[in-house]
Amino acid sequence: MSVADPALSRRRLLQLGAGATVVLAAAGGAAWLWRPGVRDGALTRSGRAVFRAIARVVLEGSLPTEAAALEAALDRHLLRLDETIAGLPAATQGEIAQLLGLLSVAVTRRWLTGLRSDWPEARIDELEAALRRMRTTDHELRQQAYHALRDLTNAAFYAQPEHWPLMGYPGPSPV
Template sequence: MQRRTLLTLGLVSGTALAVAGAGAAVWTPGWREGRLSQPARVLFASVARAVLEGVLPQDPAVQAVALKGHLDRLDTLIAGLQPATRAELSDLLALLCTAPGRWALAGLGPAWSEAPMADVQSALQAMRVSGSAVRRQVYQALRDLSNGAWFADAGSWELLGYPGPFRL
């Protein structure tokens, strides 16, 4: 090995460790104390706006209330998952809430709260059709959790034409 190669390798390794250390310092779990962390709530609110377009109320004030209820149902849904699944989901959400993770997995540059809905929808579509199984699984997890929490509310059943469970 040449001296120049060794110095370059040392510099690149040191930079990678510094970036990883800084990332670990700002790492916030996606799930803690029985509920989604604030960054994860912002992520799921953005995903809900993109996935549930046309279903969410159009009035911004009513939509904000509906999204709060949606995020509360997500807390309940995630609390019912197995602990190992919850831990994996927490790690995934934490990764998606960092700029490098958001860019690597979703291909989204701006923060979830700042990204236009069209950009979030494009990022989700790119994950859905990605050649990477991991990116497709991330898309499916975000979509399924969001849809599951939204359509678990009896108030959304009317939109589907579902009269509700049969009463005995």
């Protein structure tokens, strides 16, 4: 770039300005869209939506089938998830928050899961297909995300004594 050629320097300056505008707009848009899944050790609204949908599939057969009882059971499950997450180290909570944040944004949700519908609107068959894609993919990040979601869901649910009979566990032996 030569000082003697003002047209080239103006063109280059305009290109740099346009590039910076695009980068700043993308960063601002991402920050606006970003919805962390965990805040202060508890699930946010977007985190609860993801885990409510995941539980409908992962815990299928262990949850009530009647609509009102199902909603109440899912509400209790989300409270137990809050307790479970609150007991994890801050770094792990941060990773869960990031994962749930990614799953809450349409573009990254589609990339990670293939799920087009938002979590609350997704049908069971769509959710099952999304989780199956995550579990069977060759992409390690997607598999790790699947296992984290499934393991947290199962851990919070089956840690409760009232659910032990569902898996045939009679409870601890008297000491």
